[in-house]
Amino acid sequence: MTTLSIFDQDQPERARTFTENPAEIRELLASHGVRFEQWPTRYLPAGASHEEILEAYGDEVAKLQAECGFQAADVVSLNPDNPQKEAFRKKFLDEHTHREDEVRFFVRGQGLFYLHFGNQVFAVLCRKNDLISVPDGTRHWFDMGPEPEFTCIRLFTNPEGWAADFTGEDIAARLPRYEALAGAAG
Numbered sequence: 001m002t003t004l005s006i007f008d009q010d011q012p013e014r015a016r017t018f019t020e021n022p023a024e025i026r027e028l029l030a031s032h033g034v035r036f037e038q039w040p041t042r043y044l045p046a047g048a049s050h051e052e053i054l055e056a057y058g059d060e061v062a063k064l065q066a067e068c069g070f071q072a073a074d075v076v077s078l079n080p081d082n083p084q085k086e087a088f089r090k091k092f093l094d095e096h097t098h099r100e101d102e103v104r105f106f107v108r109g110q111g112l113f114y115l116h117f118g119n120q121v122f123a124v125l126c127r128k129n130d131l132i133s134v135p136d137g138t139r140h141w142f143d144m145g146p147e148p149e150f151t152c153i154r155l156f157t158n159p160e161g162w163a164a165d166f167t168g169e170d171i172a173a174r175l176p177r178y179e180a181l182a183g184a185a186g
């Protein structure tokens with residue numbers, strides 16, 4: 001189940017708010033300009049290609065592209081047997097911003113987005129069928145865990161793809177990681 005845990009930056013050892021209610025998650029995130037939706041499941045054969053995934057969700061992707069001006073969409077997938085999984089995890093674990101919205105739709109699996117707003121950090125455990133759109137300039141990081149298993153559709157306004165500006169802050173190291181939060185969510 002999708003979860004939202006809210007931490008105070010100065011007391012990162014435990015969440016002060018926790019919810020699994022999608023409507024409440026959507027409302028709390030929207031108050032900070034973050035889009036959260038849950039799209040209907042589409043049938044995909046085991047081992048579906050990236051092209052098949054984009055085709056299955058073509059209507060939703062086209063709607064977002066028209067609405068938000070996205071120029072490109074692709075699919076990213078990571079499995080526990082990937083020999084570079086540790087390097088991929090490390091790449092996204094430090095707080096950063098982007099000069100465009102970061103949009104992810106989880107086709108399968110899960111991942112944890114941390115969003116830093118003032119003195120609060122929202123940790124959103126996104127799962128299959130969740131769409132999250134983090135506004136440009138929002139401080140955040142992503143934790144896929146030590147055994148990543150997910151497939152996401154990504155949308156970009158910059159056809160070059162993912163580019164980050166790291167903040168140099170150590171806040172990501174002070175909050176519970178994926179192992180603690182995903183395990184607690186069951």
